[in-house]
Amino acid sequence: MITPKPPLQIGLYQNGGHRPLGGGREYDLTRKLLDKGYAVSVIRSDSQIGKIREGAWLLLGCFGKEGPLPSVGNGNGAKLYFRDIDGLETSQILEAVEQVRGETELPDPGGWKPWFPVIDYNRCTNCMQCLSFCLFDVYGVHEDKIQVQNESNCKTDCPACSRVCPEVAILFPKYKSGPINGDVVRQEDIQREAMKVDISALLGGDLYGSLRQRQTEARQRFSTERDESRALLERKKCLRKLKKDFDIPDEVLMSLPSAGDIQERAERAKAKLAARQERSQTVRDTRPAPTEDDWGI
Amino acid sequence: MTQAVKILYCRCAYAKVIAPEVKDEVLQRLTQSGVPFEAVPDLCEMSARRDPALKRLAAEDGIKITACYPRAVRWLFSAAQAPLPKDTVDILNMRVDSAAAIAGRLVQEHSKGEESS
Known part of the structure; x- marks a missing residue:
């Protein structure tokens, strides 16, 4: 089996009060993150963050003076990282993502074409x-x-x-x-x-x-x-x-x-195959013979 | 991730079986729509890794998945011990359907759900 350790997951925080990225930038960034192998959740409300349940998450957003969502608690075992991307170019955001991934020592996403039956x-x-x-x-x-x-x-x-x-x-x-x-x-x-x-x-x-x-x-x-x-x-x-x-x-x-x-x-x-056949034969042999009741006679 | 996210987009990032213009347009429309969604690079890779996120997604009531053939998507989830419910999941096929049809259905259905909730 492939290594079960999940990679860093990205949350793109696009709640109205935090100066969301425009649709064009949101698309560009999401596409580039996906092509690098990161899963991206486009988050539109604080309650979504509170319900994150597993893994390590990097939340990217334009948090402004309010800071990185201090009021948002998460008691579900997930580890959350925040980065303010206000004013950053897409390439700089991608660099920030790689930096956090390096800090978390999580595996580099991608690198294997998932071909299997x-x-x-x-x-x-x-x-x-x-x-x-x-x-x-x-x-x-x-x-x-x-x-x-x-x-x-x-x-x-x-x-x-x-x-x-x-x-x-x-x-x-x-x-x-x-x-x-x-x-x-x-x-x-x-x-x-x-x-x-x-x-x-x-x-x-x-x-x-x-x-x-x-x-x-x-x-x-x-x-x-x-x-x-x-x-x-x-x-x-x-x-x-x-x-x-x-x-x-x-x-x-x-x-x-x-x-x-x-x-x-x-x-x-x-x-x-022979062993399996022998096992199934043994199971059949140990079953009691059907009675008239079994046959509904 | 949450009960609210009911759209899952698979990028099929490691193969060229989905036309780039289709998967790009679906993603573009999703980002422009203002609806929450989850986008994953590749469901196959997640299935091979038995990613626990698949269990969470499979448990989302009424989730819509835009990826490839429904039979493939169902058994990929199943292989990761995260079987999809039989009736309450909608799988849209970017290998066959047009981007406009898929995006329209995703966003329209989501809006209906928001209105009724």
């Missing part, structure tokens, strides 16, 4: 294909339920796991097209995705099974005289097909684990 649990059937497919440990299981656990492990612009999901249940909100971007899932999408998902048609078996089989065949074929370059060509051919059919960026293909790592991972996934 989001599961639509209305569609997900917990089949775990995504868990088995993803080579970068983005997915995990908690209480037998598939979850996205390591968002930052996901490879930017790679939507491959959403392609293998048979239920079109995996979204990438920043993807270019639907339904992966969160657009409504239509019947034709399900049919189209299912065609792409058909790994059997694509590789003659499941992905890892296919790679294992290819590796075994290669070993048998070249057991007396190994031909590494031919095996490499075979792997490249397979990867090119993956790139084309799953829209996988070059960068991801370049960082794929070795065939040995993939095989090891497939074995681990298989063992996990």
Whole structure:
């Protein structure tokens, strides 16, 4: 998971009595703060400040002689900082924000393009294909339920796991097209995705099974005289097909684990699946047999 | 942040999936309208960070969110353990709708709410 520490939040105090910034300046400043990664609350009343509940907040405003809102108490655990921005240019305000952030030692906002899968649990059937497919440990299981656990492990612009999901249940909100971007899932999408998902048609078996089989065949074929370059060509051919059919960026293909790592991972996934099946079998076995009452007879 | 803030604007700052002219115009109209609102750089980033602010925002009765596809927004909140209520949230899509339509709906609805309260 990404670091849970929230960054400095900005309150742009625009209450009438405190000489608000004009609409044009308010827009310019808000836009620039957002683009630097700061969340901005445009505050129009003192009561809003009193209700701030969490985190560190920097309140920017034209407070004048009244000072930085001394009458405003906050007993909700939030830490408030005030800066008078009267007469300051936008660039100077941005400098003041950075200065306060430095003082608070809060993390620099931004710096990571948030690209990761989001599961639509209305569609997900917990089949775990995504868990088995993803080579970068983005997915995990908690209480037998598939979850996205390591968002930052996901490879930017790679939507491959959403392609293998048979239920079109995996979204990438920043993807270019639907339904992966969160657009409504239509019947034709399900049919189209299912065609792409058909790994059997694509590789003659499941992905890892296919790679294992290819590796075994290669070993048998070249057991007396190994031909590494031919095996490499075979792997490249397979990867090119993956790139084309799953829209996988070059960068991801370049960082794929070795065939040995993939095989090891497939074995681990298989063992996990077997353990899960055994557990669910045990649960079924320990349930008492249904009686006539249970069946309403 | 408060019970009064019922508009949430997502800038989608780290990607180019929302047309800049749409997100700029929506923001401009919001700042000119005089209504309180919260603007966040990127809901995806907040969701990945499990930002506690998402829980607070999800609890706002009648919140209007202007971001991207409603299905994506709902599951982003859900992923951060902050599920949105089914019926009392309005999600406007800047990837599809025009800035004028979105801003009009945000500001107009807010004004109606102010009048009735």
